Structures are given as C-alpha cells and as structure tokens.
Amino acid sequence: MNLLEVKGISKTYGAGETAVHALKNVSFSVPKGEFVAVVGESGSGKSTLLNMLGALDVPTSGKVWIDGKDTFSMKEKHLTVFRRRNIGFIFQAFNLVPELTVEQNMVFPVLLDYQKPNKKYLEDLLDILNLKERRDHLPSQLSGGQQQRVAIGRALFTRPALILADEPTGNLDSKNTSEVIALLKEASKKYEQTIIMITHSPGIAQTADRILQVSDGELTDFGRYRE
Amino acid sequence: MRIFTNKSIKALFIGMSLFLCCNTILSQVILWQFHGNCPLALFMLSLFMGCGILLLSFCYFHKQHKIMETAVAEIEDYLTGDTDARIECDEEGELYRLFHSVNTLVSVLNAHTENEFRTKEFLKDTISDISHQLKTPLAALNIYNGILQSETENLPDLKEFTILSEQELDRIEALVQNLLKITRLDAGTIIIEKNFENVSDMMHDIEQHFAYRAKQEQKELILSGDDDISLFCDREWMIEAVSNLVKNAFDHTDAGKRICVEWKQMSDLLQIVVEDNGCGIHSEDIYHIFKRFYRSRFSKDTQGIGLGLPLAKTIVELHGGNMKVDSVLGKGSAFTINLSGLEGNITKLSV
Numbered sequence: 390m391n392l393l394e395v396k397g398i399s400k401t402y403g404a405g406e407t408a409v410h411a412l413k414n415v416s417f418s419v420p421k422g423e424f425v426a427v428v429g430e431s432g433s434g435k436s437t438l439l440n441m442l443g444a445l446d447v448p449t450s451g452k453v454w455i456d457g458k459d460t461f462s463m464k465e466k467h468l469t470v471f472r473r474r475n476i477g478f479i480f481q482a483f484n485l486v487p488e489l490t491v492e493q494n495m496v497f498p499v500l501l502d503y504q505k506p507n508k509k510y511l512e513d514l515l516d517i518l519n520l521k522e523r524r525d526h527l528p529s530q531l532s533g534g535q536q537q538r539v540a541i542g543r544a545l546f547t548r549p550a551l552i553l554a555d556e557p558t559g560n561l562d563s564k565n566t567s568e569v570i571a572l573l574k575e576a577s578k579k580y581e582q583t584i585i586m587i588t589h590s591p592g593i594a595q596t597a598d599r600i601l602q603v604s605d606g607e608l609t610d611f612g613r614y615r616e
Numbered sequence: 617m618r619i620f621t622n623k624s625i626k627a628l629f630i631g632m633s634l635f636l637c638c639n640t641i642l643s644q645v646i647l648w649q650f651h652g653n654c655p656l657a658l659f660m661l662s663l664f665m666g667c668g669i670l671l672l673s674f675c676y677f678h679k680q681h682k683i684m685e686t687a688v689a690e691i692e693d694y695l696t697g698d699t700d701a702r703i704e705c706d707e708e709g710e711l712y713r714l715f716h717s718v719n720t721l722v723s724v725l726n727a728h729t730e731n732e733f734r735t736k737e738f739l740k741d742t743i744s745d746i747s748h749q750l751k752t753p754l755a756a757l758n759i760y761n762g763i764l765q766s767e768t769e770n771l772p773d774l775k776e777f778t779i780l781s782e783q784e785l786d787r788i789e790a791l792v793q794n795l796l797k798i799t800r801l802d803a804g805t806i807i808i809e810k811n812f813e814n815v816s817d818m819m820h821d822i823e824q825h826f827a828y829r830a831k832q833e834q835k836e837l838i839l840s841g842d843d844d845i846s847l848f849c850d851r852e853w854m855i856e857a858v859s860n861l862v863k864n865a866f867d868h869t870d871a872g873k874r875i876c877v878e879w880k881q882m883s884d885l886l887q888i889v890v891e892d893n894g895c896g897i898h899s900e901d902i903y904h905i906f907k908r909f910y911r912s913r914f915s916k917d918t919q920g921i922g923l924g925l926p927l928a929k930t931i932v933e934l935h936g937g938n939m940k941v942d943s944v945l946g947k948g949s950a951f952t953i954n955l956s957g958l959e960g961n962i963t964k965l966s967v
Contacts, residue, residue: 467706474724503618581727
C-alpha cells in the first residue's frame, strides 16, 4: 500500500468567467519512504496541492488517501488527531507560535498529544539545526533563517509518516541548506518518512528521489531517480 | 490528569462521581426527612449506588475489551498476510497512541519488505544483464579459437593451448548458463508450467543425452522403473534437475563404474534415485554440497563450478519436493528425490 494516494484532485476558486482553476485533475501516488520534490513556477498551484495533501483545505473534487485513510471523509475530530500524529508541516510563512520559545515551539505538537518529549532527540535536532544557543529565544528575536529552522525542527520532532514542506530552505544560506536537505534525506531513509517538498531550486530538486512538476494546475511526473 | 484525555475514562469517572454525589445528596435528604429513622431507605440507596458503579465499570471494561479484541484481530490479519491491516486510532488518549505506534511499525515493516523485494529484483536483473552481455564476447572468442585451432594443425605446441582455451571457454559458458538459470529460479519470477509428463519418457531423454559420454568414458548408465507413471511437473526443469545429478555422477566415477537412475511410486509419492559406485562424498562435505559455488577440496572434479546441485535442489523444492543424499567415501553416492504430484493424487498439490 502506498503511503499517499491522490486521485483526481481539482480546486477551483470562484465561478463562471472569473473562475480560477488552481488544480486540474491531479493524480499520483507515493510509496512510503520516498523523497519527492515538487517544482513549478509561482502561482502554478504547488502550495494549494500541498494544502490538499495535508487536509488543510478541501478540494472541489477528488480524494486523498494517507496510509489507506480517506482524509476528506473523516470527521473533523478524528482528522485533527490523525493530522497531528501523521503529518508534519513546514509552512512557507513559518507559522510559529509567537509567545513560545524556540524549544517550546518545537515540542508543541508532541505536548498537544499529551506526550513527554524525547529529550535526546530534541538535543540532536537543536544541534543539527544550529539552534542550541537560541533555544530560549522568542520567534521575534530570530532571523528569518532561524525561524525557518525552528519550523523544520517542529515538523521533524513528532517523526510523522508524512512531511509536507513548502520551500523549507528558501531563507537559508547554502551551508544551512545542504545540512537541512541532508537531515531530511536521512529522516526519509532511516525512519521511512515520506517527504513532499516544494522548491524553486533545480539543484535542490535533484537531491530528491522523484520530481513532480506543477504547471498551471496540471501535474507532470518526471519519474524516479532509479528508473 | 493525562488519563482524562481518553474519552471513555473521562466518562467513567464522571459517571462514578455522579453516582457518588447523588448518593450523598439523597442520603442526606432522606436522613433529614425521616430524622435518621430509615435504615431500609438508606440501604436501598447505597445498594443502588453500588450497582450503578458496578454497572458503569462493567460497561467501561467491556468496551475496552472489545477495542482490544478488534486491535488483536487486526494484528492477526496483518500476520496472516493482509499488509493493509491497520488499527483504528484517531482518538485522544494513551491507548490510541499505542495503536498509532503499532500502525507505524506495520507500515515501516511493509516498507522494508518492499525495499528488500526491489533490491532482489534489481540484483536479479543485474546478474541477468551481465550474463546476457557475456554471451556475445564468448561467442566471438569461441569462433576465434576455432579459427586458431584449424590454423595451428601443424604447430602442436600452439594447438595444445588452443585446446586448453576451448576448455576454459566452455567452462565460462557453462557458468554463465547456470548463473542465468539460478537467478531466474531464485527471484521466483519463473513460472513453472506443469503438465502430466511420463517419467520413463523423461528419463530416456536423459539417457540419450548422456549416451555418448557414457560410451566415451566407458561407464554404464542404467535406467529402471515403470513405463506408466505420470508426474505433474515442468518437463524442462525436471529433466534439468535429474540431468545435473547424472552429470555429477559421471564427474565422480571412474571408467568401468556404474550409474543407475531408478524411479518408483511409493504410496502417493514418486521417488527418483540417482546412484553411482564412484568415489563418494567426504563426510566433511556432505552438509555443504547443496551450497552454491561450493567446491570440495577432496573433489576430483576440477572442472566443476558448484552450481549443478544447488540448482537441482531449487528445482525440486519449487515442485514441492525434497532432495537428500547418502554417500560413503570410496563406495559411492545415492541422490534421492521425493515428489508429490502423481496422477490421481492431484488434489493434494498446491500449485
């Protein structure tokens, strides 16, 4: 069973002449543990697609199955728990909680699930993300790149089966970028986490196992690295 | 207080608290009403509360029991082959976190199994590709060697080397063919096409194939068995398996020795025995001879590659049978194949 199955996803905003077709009949599937890069120009529908996959938005038509569960036919209560346990988001706009410190932001989803955070893993992550000295700072005291790293740490900390990343290295310098990509790749191999990453940079896209292109709402599968 | 994230536990405690409160309030009311003179009423009230609490607890545990049973059933399903089995776990609470972890384990296991399968496929394809690609230069070398041989008719020294080269080329060719066969069988992607084949027919085919060699090496090849036994098997692969055993026998017997192929029906099994009175197998080797590329240091057969026996065993096992060997060093060896699939017993076969 594939971790992610997408069938016929379409999203249309507005109606009639002013209708905007953000996504047109997108279908694909992703096996567990695959690292997928999604490329495309601005406004092509990439972020919309990611929101569909994470069940943060409802499509006009189509279905998404994550680990065999049809996300759009689940009750909101169950979907919330499911999302919390199975999906990790890295938003383009970070979406950190301004009143919490770096460390608290990272462990927040785990606390929401009434779990005790894994101290060792937290230390490892802070170390790899170069956030050790900033662990007690608020988001307002961090640079864009540092905030982005907190967002990445937050998504990785729960070890979710599916990680959805929207331009995770957009604000990072080249050293941090390669470290973050290496971290994502290791996570995908070691913990069999499936990662779907939107990126503008062809160089970064090449590090993925598979590339999908979204252009004007339509998806093209460029195939797997190994095939 | 984390235990209260679980809805059922919360409901249980709330229910019990309600009963306790009711009991306290009502008992106070009754005491006040009847000025302490109402043992029966108080008794009934506490009985009622006791029953209520027992009932609540029973309901809770019964529900938990059902949840556990369902979860165990899902795990059993997975163990018996349904890789899509998952436990329902989209509620709050420790129990469901446990179920979620089990589900994660299951998907990770699945992913590892699929990866392993893909690696196996990849290896098989690689070996197959390489083997196929070796055939071309081999064919060329054979031709060149043939030409060299004919050109050196009058140069005995050179000719000797062309003959040696030919032997080595033959060896490589045999190795490549065996490799191809073994990888095909291994990956499990070969389809064994079974039909009813006459065992005597197949054995006589083998006899013909070795007739020339028997004559050349002055060895006797004897067949013995009924003409009317039919076996449900893949003719090509079965002949391959028995031929490998016969070839082995030839390789380990001296001139004047005897190789005997015998087949008989024993209740619902077919037994084929390839026996020789050659040099036998050393006791140190006998546990290793079915391993690939195993070459005994006592073996007089220096040309062998070590794939014939493992291949024969794989073929027999793919047919649902088994192979064993008995041998005494210096006296000879007997390889026994047991197979089901005789005509009339076909319902017992799992294809």
